[in-house]
Amino acid sequence: xxxxxxxxxxxxxxxxxxxxxxxxxxxxxxxxxxxxxxxxxxxxxxxxxxxxxxxxxxxxxxxxxxxxxxxxxxxxxxxxxxxxxxxxxxxxxxxxxxxxxxxxxxxxxxxxxxxxxxxxxxxxxxxxxxxxxxxxxxxxxxxxxxxxxxxxxxxxxxxxxxxxxxxxxxxxxxxxxxxxxxxxxxxxxxxxxxxxxxxxxxxxxxxxxxxxxxxxxxxxxxxx
Numbered sequence: 267x268x269x270x271x272x273x274x275x276x277x278x279x280x281x282x283x284x285x286x287x288x289x290x291x292x293x294x295x296x297x298x299x300x301x302x303x304x305x306x307x308x309x310x311x312x313x314x315x316x317x318x319x320x321x322x323x324x325x326x327x328x329x330x331x332x333x334x335x336x337x338x339x340x341x342x343x344x345x346x347x348x349x350x351x352x353x354x355x356x357x358x359x360x361x362x363x364x365x366x367x368x369x370x371x372x373x374x375x376x377x378x379x380x381x382x383x384x385x386x387x388x389x390x391x392x393x394x395x396x397x398x399x400x401x402x403x404x405x406x407x408x409x410x411x412x413x414x415x416x417x418x419x420x421x422x423x424x425x426x427x428x429x430x431x432x433x434x435x436x437x438x439x440x441x442x443x444x445x446x447x448x449x450x451x452x453x454x455x456x457x458x459x460x461x462x463x464x465x466x467x468x469x470x471x472x473x474x475x476x477x478x479x480x481x482x483x484x485x486x487x488x489x490x
Contacts, residue, residue: 267441270319270449272429274301274308278452279315290319292393292429292449294349294373298322306342313343321371321391323349324359332359340368347390349373352380357387364388371427381413385422391447396440397430407436411443434458 268289271282274297282288291312302308305322313320320343324335332355336348347369350356360370364387371391372384376399384392394413396406410428417426425446431437434457440448450458 267445268447269455270321270427270447271455272297272431272449272451274298274312275452276301276308276311276315279312282452282455283315288316288318289447290321290345290449291316292321292349292371292427294321294323295325309339309346310342313345316345318345319347319369319391320345321347321349321373321393323351323373327353327355329355329358329362332356333362336363336368336370347371349393350389352376352384357383360384360387360389364390373429375413376409378409378412378416381426382416385417385420385424389424391425391427393427393429393449395430396428396436397432399430400432406430407439407443410440410445414444 269287270290270292271279271288272292273279274293279291298305298308309320309322322339324332326332326335332350336359339346339348348363349371350360352372352374356372360372363370369390371393372389373393375381375384375392375394381392381394394409396410399406399409413426417424427447427449428440428445429449431448431450431454434454437448437450437458
């Protein structure tokens, strides 16, 4: 399973990439509006840091305008994947862009039927939103499971990108279901490393070691 970071914050991206675990980044107009004075330059900088897929979203609502914006975004970097909303106009744009070799991430997917239409239109990625489905008292993880089943039934090559991850349970349950990618806010990414038993266990090991071996690990010549 690939891990993407869901942010447009340059420092957060650099820090997370230092772990060697980040495969890509997803952005959206809201995230970019919080971080960028020039969105084109900002997306290019993210792509240069990550050197992996970077989703950048169109803001048009008509298919022809989406296509124009998508072509502009795709020229920023070979790593850019264009995000298109799951609308009738968006699906028309996705079909045309995919036919012409531009990778599309169809976003704002909230039902299996929407996912099927996006996959049939040739989407490179689809982004179902787990947390937002949970917010309206439906089961976001069941949505992911149903979409994965549809993908298997028909052999679509589209990769399923689980989005709107709210906590680590969303992360590992998505992995159990078998999604291709999970995109995480930085806060959730760093939470994955943490467990209280790891902290207490490590402290116990260090305390026992330091009680016996005051100088720690040293070269043989330094132990004489």
